Amino acid sequence: xxxxxxxxxxxxxxxxxxxxxxxxxxxxxxxxxxxxxxxxxxxxxxxxxxxxxxxxxxxxxxxxxxxxxxxxxxxxxxxxxxxxxxxxxxxxxxxxxxxxxxxxxxxxxxxxxxxxxxxxxxxxxxxxxxxxxxxxxxxxxxxxxxxxxxxxxxxxxxxxxxxxxxxxxxxxxxxxxxxxxxxxxxxxxxxxxxxxxxxxxxxxxxxxxxxxxxxxxxxxxxxxxxxxxxxxxxxxxxxxxxxxxxxxxxxxxxxxxxxxxxxxxxxxxxxxxxxxxxxxxxxxxxxxxxxxxxxxxxxxxxxxxxxxxxxxxxxxxxxxxxxxxxxxxxxxxxxxxxxxxxxxxxxxxxxxxxxxxxxxxxxxxxxxxxxxxxxxxxxxxxxxxxxxxxxxxxxxxxxxxxxxxxxxxxxxxxxxxxxxxxxxxxxxxxxxxxxxxxxxxxxxxxxxxxxxxxxxxxxxxxxxxxxxxxxxxxxxxxxxxxxxxxxxxxxxxxxxxxxxxxxxxxxxxxxxxxxxxxxxxxxxxxxxxxxxxxxxxxxxxxxxxxxxxxxxxxxxxxxx
Amino acid sequence: xxxxxxxxxxxxxxxxxxxxxxxxxxxxxxxxxxxxxxxxxxxxxxxxxxxxxxxxxxxxxxxxxxxxxxxxxxxxxxxxxxxxxxxxxxxxxxxxxxxxxxxxxxxxxxxxxxxxxxxxxxxxxxxxxxxxxxxxxxxxxxxxxxxxxxxxxxxxxxxxxxxxxxxxxxxxxxxxxxxxxxxxxxxxxxxxxxxxxxxx
Numbered sequence: 034x035x036x037x038x039x040x041x042x043x044x045x046x047x048x049x050x051x052x053x054x055x056x057x058x059x060x061x062x063x064x065x066x067x068x069x070x071x072x073x074x075x076x077x078x079x080x081x082x083x084x085x086x087x088x089x090x091x092x093x094x095x096x097x098x099x100x101x102x103x104x105x106x107x108x109x110x111x112x113x114x115x116x117x118x119x120x121x122x123x124x125x126x127x128x129x130x131x132x133x134x135x136x137x138x139x140x141x142x143x144x145x146x147x148x149x150x151x152x153x154x155x156x157x158x159x160x161x162x163x164x165x166x167x168x169x170x171x172x173x174x175x176x177x178x179x180x181x182x183x184x185x186x187x188x189x190x191x192x193x194x195x196x197x198x199x200x201x202x203x204x205x206x207x208x209x210x211x212x213x214x215x216x217x218x219x220x221x222x223x224x225x226x227x228x229x230x231x232x233x234x235x236x237x238x239x240x241x242x243x244x245x246x247x248x249x250x251x252x253x254x255x256x257x258x259x260x261x262x263x264x265x266x267x268x269x270x271x272x273x274x275x276x277x278x279x280x281x282x283x284x285x286x287x288x289x290x291x292x293x294x295x296x297x298x299x300x301x302x303x304x305x306x307x308x309x310x311x312x313x314x315x316x317x318x319x320x321x322x323x324x325x326x327x328x329x330x331x332x333x334x335x336x337x338x339x340x341x342x343x344x345x346x347x348x349x350x351x352x353x354x355x356x357x358x359x360x361x362x363x364x365x366x367x368x369x370x371x372x373x374x375x376x377x378x379x380x381x382x383x384x385x386x387x388x389x390x391x392x393x394x395x396x397x398x399x400x401x402x403x404x405x406x407x408x409x410x411x412x413x414x415x416x417x418x419x420x421x422x423x424x425x426x427x428x429x430x431x432x433x434x435x436x437x438x439x440x441x442x443x444x445x446x447x448x449x450x451x452x453x454x455x456x457x458x459x460x461x462x463x464x465x466x467x468x469x470x471x472x473x474x475x476x477x478x479x480x481x482x483x484x485x486x487x488x489x490x491x492x493x494x495x496x497x498x499x500x501x502x503x504x505x506x507x508x509x510x511x512x513x514x515x516x517x518x519x520x521x522x523x524x525x526x527x528x529x530x531x532x533x534x535x536x537x538x539x540x541x542x543x544x545x546x547x548x549x550x551x552x553x554x555x556x557x558x559x560x561x562x563x564x565x566x567x568x569x570x571x572x573x574x575x576x577x578x579x580x581x582x583x584x585x586x587x588x589x590x591x592x593x
Numbered sequence: 594x595x596x597x598x599x600x601x602x603x604x605x606x607x608x609x610x611x612x613x614x615x616x617x618x619x620x621x622x623x624x625x626x627x628x629x630x631x632x633x634x635x636x637x638x639x640x641x642x643x644x645x646x647x648x649x650x651x652x653x654x655x656x657x658x659x660x661x662x663x664x665x666x667x668x669x670x671x672x673x674x675x676x677x678x679x680x681x682x683x684x685x686x687x688x689x690x691x692x693x694x695x696x697x698x699x700x701x702x703x704x705x706x707x708x709x710x711x712x713x714x715x716x717x718x719x720x721x722x723x724x725x726x727x728x729x730x731x732x733x734x735x736x737x738x739x740x741x742x743x744x745x746x747x748x749x750x751x752x753x754x755x756x757x758x759x760x761x762x763x764x765x766x767x768x769x770x771x772x773x774x775x776x777x778x779x780x781x782x783x784x785x786x787x788x789x790x791x792x793x
Contacts, residue, residue, distance in 0.1 A: 086758035387776035
């Protein structure tokens with residue numbers, strides 16, 4: 034491995050790393066994929082899949098002691114629990130620095146497959162409402178692409194990963210290539226009807242989710258066990274392991290290196306071309322270099338930024354690919370927070386059978402058409418009807434025989450709406466390198482982040498509109514969401530190596546190619562020029578596939 | 594429909610047309626999920642265990658279905674106190690147990706465990722009313738998951754979890770499957786039907 038020059042090195046094995054590996058190998062390149070974490074083998078390493086509650090040591094409740102000692106930050110990820118905390122980093126082993134006044138949750142899964150194992154699986158296309166947003170209102174720089182540039186790549190990605198969803202014909206949320214949609218519960222149908230008749234500009238649709246509802250490319254359909262994030266032996270949800278890795282391996286041109294921490298991207302003497310990456314063996318701490326003609330950075334937004342900032346040297350004291358000075362700046366996440374909870378009487382709606390790993394979605398309606406609120410951009414809601422069964426007992430006064438019968442009964446319903454709001458790019462929200470080093474000797478990422486006034490105004494509206502909507506649905510009681518999530522809570526961090534038309538104000542061009550170093554590509558969330566309000570992973574995948582096609586053509590033309 | 598992991602994987606293998614290799618199936622089936630279960634860790638003294646036995650059985654008494662003592666809730670409470678909480682929360686719980694004994698002395702009993710069920714209920718009721726007065730928002734726990742719970746609130750929560758996740762209760766009082774194979778969005782319960790167990 035030492036002596037050879039790979040056609041491409043892909044740094045990271047998560048959602049975008051897996052896509053880069055698949056696309057580049059399928060286009061004939063010999064690819065080395067480098068992952069900083071441990072190997073996780075499909076099926077074999079899903080050790081908690083289908084384990085019933087009585088066999089879990091903490092019965093699913095987890096341990097406050099373990100959570101606070103090992104996962105003080107990671108536990109903010111809603112999907113983390115005792116059945117999958119082994120797919121999250123232990124915070125004390127992977128420290129980062131937060132600037133004074135910053136509360137930023139950096140949720141990570143440093144293992145092969147990365148966060149593709151535990152992600153929320155919600156996938157929504159962006160539209161030109163999003164790609165034109167910066168140009169329209171002047172926040173951030175213009176995207177170098179429009180919907181027309183990415184549409185066929187959305188098709189390509191959806192065809193491969195399998196997306197279950199319902200076509201709606203909405204201009205702000207383009208339809209995709211959908212497998213059959215999952216079904217709404219009776220209460221969800223009722224809430225949908227009430228909201229849509231009270232608000233003609235609003236629509237509620239079943240979540241568009243990267244879970245296959247019928248056999249798809251060798252993967253089995255969802256069997257409705259519920260907790261995807263433990264791992265899925267039939268591969269019903271998209272992950273690197275279930276989807277892109279088998280495709281890349283099938284070419285015979287993929288090599289995977291795990292427990293290998295990329296410290297920097299290496300360059301030739303004048304810094305004009307990447308030559309490979311410098312790697313630290315996570316176990317032995319031995320350092321070495323691997324060489325490639327192309328380097329694809331897919332190490333997650335903050336991870337990639339940290340590596341590029343650390344790759345400077347004499348030719349680039351501010352970090353590699355940073356002649357613009359924008360690398361690390363414009364960090365964004367979505368504002369995430371409970372909009373409202375509605376509670377519904379007794380057994381007025383039937384129950385469900387099977388556990389659907391998906392909810393509902395209310396696409397953006399603010400600043401669409403006639404709506405002109407006091408803020409720019411917009412938000413969407415995710416939500417679902419939730420059965421209140423025995424687990425609500427600790428919130429129900431009383432105890433004893435009668436109370437017990439009630440808890441064991443069919444239960445009542447609540448409806449939850451959570452907002453995901455667009456975040457504006459702000460140069461002060463940035464990732465830099467701290468003086469502190471991690472246990473491998475690498476300078477830690479330092480994060481400075483504050484929500485802006487636009488996000489605060491939007492957050493208020495998210496709660497008010499959710500309360501108003503659920504107020505139309507026959508709820509006995511509606512309680513507004515409280516608080517304002519920290520940066521990073523949506524786990525949608527992005528923007529620190531943005532794409533743009535002008536090399537003076539952006540890191541990457543329209544093909545995710547570094548303006549400065551033509552054989553360096555960045556296709557994870559750091560490439561994003563704005564955040565929109567849709568879950569971003571589908572767009573990362575589409576941009577990755579698009580960049581791979583371009584890079585291979587450039588390579589054929591003699592790029593490196 | 595209750596399917597165990599072996600049946601499930603065999604089903605999955607059929608669905609996938611043999612995409613699951615035999616070696617893979619073997620690897621999965623030989624793994625015993627949940628084997629790290631260790632409920633041996635304990636912090637409660639024999640006397641404290643008697644108190645907890647009494648408390649959890651008053652919260653979920655045996656009726657025509659098993660009570661908390663029938664499904665080993667005290668063991669779960671003990672394990673959670675040993676492994677599942679910060680010291681401050683454990684100390685708060687232990688203080689709560691002592692206080693129950695002191696309240697029992699006023700009712701002419703040396704300890705809470707020795708009181709009649711009626712008198713135990715009266716004391717627990719008094720404690721719950723106090724706790725609710727101090728923290729009237731029943732949903733506070735939803736938003737403050739990291740904070741210590743009051744004594745009786747924690748006792749109730751652990752009793753409910755220990756009881757409703759026990760194998761006996763899940764299998765006999767609910768319709769349980771960890772691989773339903775279908776989703777019925779509007780399943781009317783007919784008389785005699787057991788409610789769906791919604792998993793974790």
